[in-house]
Amino acid sequence: MKPSLPLLLPPLLLSLALLGLRVQRSEEPLTTPALPRRVDGQHATGTAFQWLEDHGNATATPATTRHPLQPPYPHPYRFLLNEPHKCRERTPFLVLLVVTEPGDTAGREAIRQTWGNESSVPGVAILRLFLLGVHPVFGRELGAVLEEESRLHGDLLQQDFLDTYNNLTLKTLMGMEWVSKHCPNATYVMKADRDVFLNLGYLVRRFLVPPKKNFMTGYIYRNTGPIRRKAYKWYVPREVYPKNTYPPYCGGPGYVFSGDLATKIYQVAQTLPVINMEDSFVGICLHALGIGVTRSPWGVFNMHRIQYEKCRFSRLVMVHHYQPQDLLTIWPDFQQTKCPS
Template identity: 50%
Template sequence: MKLIRVRLVLGVLLSTAFGGLLVLLRSQLVEFQAPSMDLRPLVSTELPGDSLSLPLRKFEWQARTPHPLDLKYPYPYPFLRNHPAKCKDSRGAPFLLMLVMTQPQDVGVRQAIRQTWGNETLVQGVIIHRLFVLGLPPPLFTKELHGLLEEEDREHGDLLQVGFRDTYRNLTLKVLMGLEWMAQYCSSARYVLKDIDTMKLLRQRLVLGALLGTVFLGLLVLLVSQLLESWTSSMNLRPPSPKISLRKFEWQVQTPHLLDPNYPYPYPFLINHPHKCKGPKGAPFLLMLVMTQPQEVEVRQIIRQTWGNETLVPNVVIHRLFVLGLPQPLFAQEVQALLEEEDTEHGDLLQVGFLDTYHNLTLKVLMGLEWMAQYCPAAHYVLKVDNDVFLNPGFLIHQVLHPERPTRPDFITGYIYLDSEPRRSLEDKWYMPPEVYPQDRYPVYCAGPGYVLSVSLAIRILAMAQRIKAIYLEDVFIGLCIQELGIKPTPAPPDAFSIIRQEYEHCAFHQLVLVHHFKPQELLQLWPDFQTDNDTCPME
């Protein structure tokens, strides 16, 4: 076995050396074919005003499948970490702006660059500014890396983080968004630098150094293996197990569950209406937050024509917002163009900067409440409602909320689950892993299809959500928050919230708030009948 081990190690050394020489040869060929990049001033060019031709039909985009390697640009990627005043200090505009491409986890690399060629004071008498451009970290380590990046940026103030996943194939987006930042916040700079092609000599030395280091390390491994074999055969000793550093990269051994929502986190509002609650009618009595997906254009239109009509209840101010995330990557450009067109027409979309998936529903609800707390805190009540329900706003307002009475500060109601258990089957839609929620019972909570709460309680729930671990089942998580606050849901009128399907019946539906599992086309068919007088219905 000793001879076999020696041959294996030597084989690895030779193959590594051959591969390294190929890398070195390829780098020389690339440099020969592509001359070094000159540092030239950026010339501003005007894009045509109508550079994107919108599809003629609403869903024409469904028949066009872009290649997976197609980049989503132009696209309103947000700057999540930004330093808009970096080029406006007392020294004046920089002569050179360095845009250094980096990945979120490259903490040590950035520090080494700051101490060497990235030092902004390296050239005397010349103003240089440095920015590290990066995207979003891998999902498994989002929370941990977010904390490290926040600490690093507080110390150095030189990170520019953009709202897309940081991968090699998104490098073009990284460069373009760096240039967009320059055009918006540092347009008076004389030159902008991306990459350094004068690193050729250093690259050769690095490759040769890596080869020699690998050969030396291999010989060292071979020698150590021989020594260990002799030691263990005579003394029966085991080599010590390596220890992982517990400092800067402790996050590498902490793997959050895939179903953990990343909250709190500064998700940006990409489509926003900050003045929606400041109209001449005054603060709304009821704010409707309707959960929807980007592609559901028709569903939103039907809701506007039926129970989502803001003028449906006379003399009561109601405001409606459709809350949604980012569209799926394959059709992101086409769907985003449709959303902007739709919002221009209706002004009722609230788009938040995370991917719109079922497992992100908790984020969608919490960000809707954050919008309410920031832009509509004078509202009396807020309704969270799904888009696959029948809703009777008149009954909700007059028989449940009672606008003639004072607002109840700790009020929340809906269909109340009193003794619900977590689903532990992997095939279940509402599967809850024990490592995410180990308890055997859920708290008392209101079912997710629709619940209404006072704005004052919603703000307290938001504060609690910053302190306890979020879970992806949003209705259960709201229940956890109110349990921590010592609040119990208020029972609604009997059978007012129905989470199971009921067949439409004119008089019965006038005596309830909500029925789950209604398709949009069904709403359109029954709504004219529902709007007719109910004089023949028995009085309750």
């Protein structure tokens, strides 16, 4: 007797996710195919699966003026999965943009059940959206799975660039584009990676009231520069970014900014050479706009893992290196009795 599709699907997705993680961390530069212009409906004309059937994972010859590590931008990327109606009947206080990989269905579900729950902060309107590109190997196979997940949860944004480490900047710009076009009145936006712990309640109470403009905060890097050694995944050659230092910027695992900045960053990004370091590029955009980052108290945004202690975590906004399975373990305890203020 052959096993049914539901029984086969979880191990298939796990295999795809594990292989996708290896591909995601590869240092091989991947370019993006030249594609039709984006469509602003919930789904592109035809499904993402159909688009992948038509185009596969072919790559275009990179422009002679663009370094292979430089993400192709500006480019008319098309939304394969979209949620353009989310803000038409409500204005969220906080739009939560979570960077994720196409095959990470279990990770997204864990985030929905923990800090990504839109009801996690009573009285605060939160909108959660996951950002993803096309898997560079299993894009066709994952297309139908992602379509189904999108119909079930209504929280996936996907454009037709390849989902690789060097294209992470494109994911953030996709989020900026979506907010600027479909949710421009959002009070705040937070970009977060999938391997973090977030305390949105503390974030809102401590930093976001009253509302601000031209505001961005997180773990701030100052006087840092590009890594020029090819052995590192953060390698940025001089052809991509010639200066020796970056402007101040907030670390990529998690930062929050006022909603007005989404449009400003998206617009100025159309005029600047894009680099493969997402968080540094956002700092470059802010510098071009003449807007600085706002300092946060030391230790509130943590770029390294800290052992879980409920009352300590109640006074933190972010802790890096907490995988979705970790979240499912600690979240029930974190939601219980309050700690002393």
